[in-house]
Amino acid sequence: MHLKAVAFLALAACLWLPKVQAGVDIGSTRVVYQGKEKNATLNVSNSDNDGTPYLVQSWVSHYDNRDESADEFITTPPLFRLDAKVQNVLRIIATDTQNLPTDKESLFLLNVKAIPAISDEQRNKNVLQIALKTSIKLFYRPADLKGTLVDGVKQLQWRVENGKLTVHNPSGFNVVVSELLINNTARPDTPDVIKPGSTLTTQIPLKNSDKLVLSYIDEYGSVVKVAPVTPHQ
Known part of the structure; x- marks a missing residue:
């Protein structure tokens, strides 16, 4: 009986995951933060056809240490509800970049986690929820960097x-x-x-x-x- 339950959960994960992936769309595969600008932006949209809202969390981490948040940047809003067929703009703001090199780019990761909401019908049932995290490269390009x-x-x-x-x-x-x-x-x-x-x-x-x-x-x-x-x- 236990093996059947495990097999069912594995199958449910395979069926559920594409819906999560299709639900929240990230507007780009990378973000280039120009040092002369006050912020950089990324569009996040909910294209779920079932009307499922998502709780979206975002943060910046170091590229070489992905488990460590980067104090050099904040994202706003860091946590928000994203309803179906709605788009929101995520802003990345540099808060502590004075110690970053001025003659070369610094590489970070921008992380976006989407958690689907549970409907009233699902609350009293055993439902498998999967939070999907997407990480894209964030390049901080200092204002004095020459060339392309x-x-x-x-x-x-x-x-x-x-x-x-x-x-x-x-x-x-x-x-x-x-x-x-x-x-x-x-x-x-x-x-x-x-x-x-x-x-x-x-x-x-x-x-x-x-x-x-x-x-x-x-x-x-x-x-x-x-x-x-x-x-x-």
Whole structure:
């Protein structure tokens, strides 16, 4: 009997999850906070066809420590009810950024959690509720940062060190990797982000004669393919 109950709950989770995903829509896959602006915004909407309201909670966390909230930003409203067919604007406000670098971007995560409401009909029943959390990249771009992301991608330095791929990013921009082709073969073990000023040494085998093609994700969430390059020794 216990196994049947577990199986039922697993099936219910599979059937319920798409409804939760379809219910609350996030307006973008990333947010670029321009340091010269007072805030950045993100649209959050409830497209649920069943009329289900959601409780929406949001906060900013560190990219490298996702369980730790970032004191540099607040979101407003941090907690709100989102009724069906309604859109709300989430504002991200910088409150403590004076210690962030002024010559390069800082990378954070913007987290949005949506919890579906329980209807009166469901209150006295065993109902499986799933709170869906979506995390998207939040880039803080200081006002004095020169150049563009396109310039940053062009400055990437691909090298062969001890037969492995190493990449250095001398620019002030985070380069988010969508795909890396080596001799027309996609590598599944590529880094997610090549951070500004960083040097990444991978375990990807590489030779000087290999051809690399990078596809990166721009500020608008579009995938951009770069012209082929060959690594340097």
